[in-house]
Amino acid sequence: MSDPVLSVRNLTTHLTTPSGRITACDDVSFDLRSGEVLGLVGESGSGKTMTALSVLGLLPSGVGRVARGEIILDGTDLTKLSRRRLREIRGRDVGVVFQDPSSSLNPVMTVGDQVVEALAAHDADVSNASGMRRAVELLTLVGIPDPGSRVAQYPHEYSGGMRQRAMIAIAIANQPKVLIADEPTTALDVTIQAQVLDVLRAARRETNAGVILITHDLGIVAEMADRVAVMYAGRIVETGTVRDLFRNPSHPYTVGLLASLPLLSDMGARLQPIAGVPPSGTDIPTGCPFHPRCPLWRERIDCVEVKPPLRAVGDGHFSACHFLEEVPAAGLFAREGRT
């Protein structure tokens, strides 16, 4: 297997808030290889976006801080770099697509100028003319109709789906090694989402970048990802191939998420929700953060006192559960819970 292009080791990120310090990422480790899609899934507040912002060096300043761990991109530890060096790498080696394209694009610059700006920021030799030619190529690649004239338009003249295509064009302008897409289709309608997911696939083929796809939608994960990491309360609780996760889920939280989903094939069989609510950043339970909601807990002391480490379930398949041998594929959430 090839060396990872990005290797995150024991990443711990703190946020300072008025109500106290939050551990947004707690000992997060994963590898990303060129050309693969790693799905990062979890519910709101699980730490997916903070993991991405840590990698990008874009934690809110004065609030967020990488407290521990390494983020190694192609042999360089990003946590050791100055803000200036980091800025050079961001946009060249790491591209990013956020959920809301309207707030990521500059409203008073044409889309073409924004692509040229991204190119010129990392390559002093880019002229306006060669940059514009490249911009038209990129807009063509992401499927913007009539790119020759669209390149001179402003973001407000684009539809939501087209803006997200333009964001992807900018993100891949410099052939990045890593592309981070944070809920890239959450704001879009389902038929437009299908278009944009197709564009993301094309962008990965074109650049051979490793893609971190952050989403709460398990359908998108199943469709797009090669491997998956499931996050809960700042920790990765299970990781493996897409097939491992969906066919042989080995953490009670993953099993619970899958049982909560209404399926297109289902005809009204009762859903099996997870009891309770995800913890907020300031009151994460001790030991295994999932234990108060876990049907396997049964008052056992280990779950309350010891943070379970990731243990191998199979080749490349890990689960952070003290009692993962007890996780059956079905029936775990037979009794319904209520908040």
Added chain:
Amino acid sequence: MTVVAASIHERAAAGEEILSVRDLVKHYPLLGGLLRNQIGAVHAVDGVSLDLRAGETVGLVGESGCGKSTLGRLILRLIEPTAGQIIFRGTDVTSWRGAEVRALRRELQIVFQDPLGALNPRRKVGDIIAEPLRIHGRYEDGGRERVFELLEHVGLEAVHAGRYPHEFSGGQQQRIGIARALALNPQVLVLDEPVSALDVSIQAQVINLLEDLQRDFGLSYIFIAHDLSVVRHVSDRVAVMYLGKIVEFGDRADIYQRPTHPYTKALLSAVPVPDPDHVAAEGRIILEGDVPNPAHPPSGCRFRTRCWKAQPVCGEQEPALVARGHGWTSACHFPEGERSEDNT
């Protein structure tokens, strides 16, 4: 009118038609020019007919701008229709005013998508739930106990009445919104994206709650959502909307297993399936382009600009809703899988 108003307050028997809308239209004027004259209209809802039976759930699906939320608000008389009729329990309530609308509100209630935005942040939960009782003069007579009972119905506790909305999680806030909607013991709830803002594990809790309440109180639901999997789960019948019109309406099984309108088919095909081994039977249909501007909908069939089957006739003639089976209609000149047998 008093006689009529009294009859709407009787509980409908299961299966009886409780609510119907006929050719409902809502146009929003577009103003322009120096004198702010009307230069056009946004066709938010453009000739929709729909019926709801007691005890059932009708799902309304479609993408942003298709008019599903506007339709929900028209039914509640929160906004005035441009044309058409709203009939509740056999009585045309379209032109009802003032006290009559208040009487209607006892039977028709709405739950919104954003629970926190729909709850007054400065009032305690008990007061929020009691408000409809006070407005309708029902608080004095056992209102306090009714609030506790409602909290229990939605899976909360009496102690919660003394807290403020921000002290609750998103799922609990939605439960509070549901308790308020149930306060006057209505017969119909319009649920406008009730679980879209919630995380997956919480979404399932609220869906189960809505199912329990429907069974326990014989409620009828209009369930508006963009999530096709959720709509399939909760609905008995489903209406698919596109640019202000219903393009297909029928039983859940028909709509999801044998869609006849190309838009329904494309919409279902676009949903990512949480199964890595899933392969779409006929490959994924990816529609081109965006939904057209509802101020200038295409001539003829509104879907034709994105439809792979479009022919010249589609631009010239608007397809009517045609029966495809028992109570199943769709509006397409070239429907999918034309079935030879007709099971009416």
